[in-house]
Amino acid sequence: MDIMVWKPHVTVAAVIERQGCFLLVEERIEGRLRLNQPAGHLEAGEDLCQAVQREVLEETAHRFTPETLVGIYLWRHGSHGETFLRATFAGHAEGPLEGHVLDTDIQRTLWLDADQLRRRQNQWRSPLVMRAVEDYLAGHRYPLSLLVGMLEG
Numbered sequence: 001m002d003i004m005v006w007k008p009h010v011t012v013a014a015v016i017e018r019q020g021c022f023l024l025v026e027e028r029i030e031g032r033l034r035l036n037q038p039a040g041h042l043e044a045g046e047d048l049c050q051a052v053q054r055e056v057l058e059e060t061a062h063r064f065t066p067e068t069l070v071g072i073y074l075w076r077h078g079s080h081g082e083t084f085l086r087a088t089f090a091g092h093a094e095g096p097l098e099g100h101v102l103d104t105d106i107q108r109t110l111w112l113d114a115d116q117l118r119r120r121q122n123q124w125r126s127p128l129v130m131r132a133v134e135d136y137l138a139g140h141r142y143p144l145s146l147l148v149g150m151l152e153g
Helices: 048-060 114-119 128-137
Strands: 009-015 021-029 032-036 039-041 063-076 083-094 106-113
Touching: 009 048, 009 063, 009 128, 021 048, 021 114, 039 048, 048 063, 048 083, 048 106, 063 128, 083 128, 106 114, 114 128
Parallel strands: 009 083
Antiparallel strands: 009 039, 021 032, 021 106, 063 083
């Protein structure tokens, strides 16, 4: 008897704010330009903090130091039913690093304030984009000590 095990995609994202604006990426998804926080999938052997640091660097050329957890979100994509478990961090970014090549799907990085982002709802990759910003603005901050990694070699 074959039993199919359901597994959500585990992803990470970074809310990076400077002077009231948020660092976002514009990426090409299925032929359309979409806005997202720097984000991506957890890879084998990484903990969540390592994953978000890697993703921010790959997508924005900024070195990112996660300082707090903004939230953990479970979202199911309505059109194809895939489910995502997303850990979203806030922290400090340095950069961009000169000469760093961005991931191929990333068209550019940009800084938008919350109102500008709200007005571009039709470009959000998912509703998680604005939800993370709203939670950040509402003061949602949780210690990284909530995340316990017990990875064995």
